[in-house]
Amino acid sequence: MAGREGPRPGGRSARVQASVHGAVQALMTRMERAEITIPMIAVEAGVTPSTIYRRWGDIQELLADVAVERLKPDMQPVDTGNGGKDLLAWAEQYAEEMSSKPGREMIRDVLAAQDGGGAYQCCNFTKQQIDVIAARAAGRGEAFPEADAVMDRVVSPIMYRILFGEAPDTAHVARLVSGAMGLVSKAPASV
Template sequence: MGEARQRGGARPGGRSARVQVAVHRAVRELQAKGEPGELTVPTVAAQAGVTPSTIYRRWGSLAQLLSDVAAEKLRPDSEPEDTGSLRGDLRTWLEQYVEEMSSQPGRAMVRDVLGGNQPENAALCSTYLRQQFESIQARALARGETPPSTDVLLDRIVAPMIYRILFTSSVPEVEYFWRLLDDVLEGKPAAQ
């Protein structure tokens, strides 16, 4: 993401890029304070040192800005850890993912990325996951293991977690998702 996704085709290092960095940082700072009521276009503008109209012109609405910030936060900052086995790699990745996504800020991030009518931000989340799975799959193949396909991992592990984050009041512990993973890896049908 970053420079390539800037609206209006801003040149890296230009004023437009500086505005984006300042406004994104302002949103993160206000979010870190944890007062949702303080997250408005005027307070973000004041914190970033720009005018509210700059934000409206560039992002259209607060929801679109929050969606962009959430998509950037959801970009993984490292490769999935190499634990020496497919099962270990997936369990470790899943533990971190469940911990991050089921936290209060994680749930807000998932909701934010879907807001503002910007399906490309939501699609980006899937792309990031596909890239993480491709790393794990490539390492597994190099070890002579047979990894599950990305569609199977999305349908059987990621989708149930995201569904529960969005549509239910409590998200199960990681053990629940590890069992779903075991069912996939061992080719077992799900418990009825």
């Protein structure tokens, strides 16, 4: 969407976005992604193709926008009462969701977009989830690695394997989390 004015929040713009996103998702349940066209989406959404082209530019930008919205977490990470266990539970779920067929497709859509803003948003979604886990751990007086260290030691290797190899199994994810947790002192935090 580089060079285009951003959508106005609320009102007609929000309704159009919701309708178009819904149309994309509905079409994806009925056919292969490669078969979907902007005119098909427009018919399904009840808008003109020019509305879609004006807002998203091309199908790849639209698919990336839909993927970013779908990748937005819809719940807080599980709270086990322990930061390391919270991180492990979150990382296992993250690896499972991202390595699924829909997860891989959404990752590809986000990465294929021209502006790269979707990848930045997805990174922020992930970091926010880690920040929640870190804040809970800090509230309990537990040592917890910096969010950037978790991104580098847990999230990045998971994503690399998903994109360029086989999805990591739970044992591999546990080793990644253990390595990240090993970055912090085992001594209890002073209160």
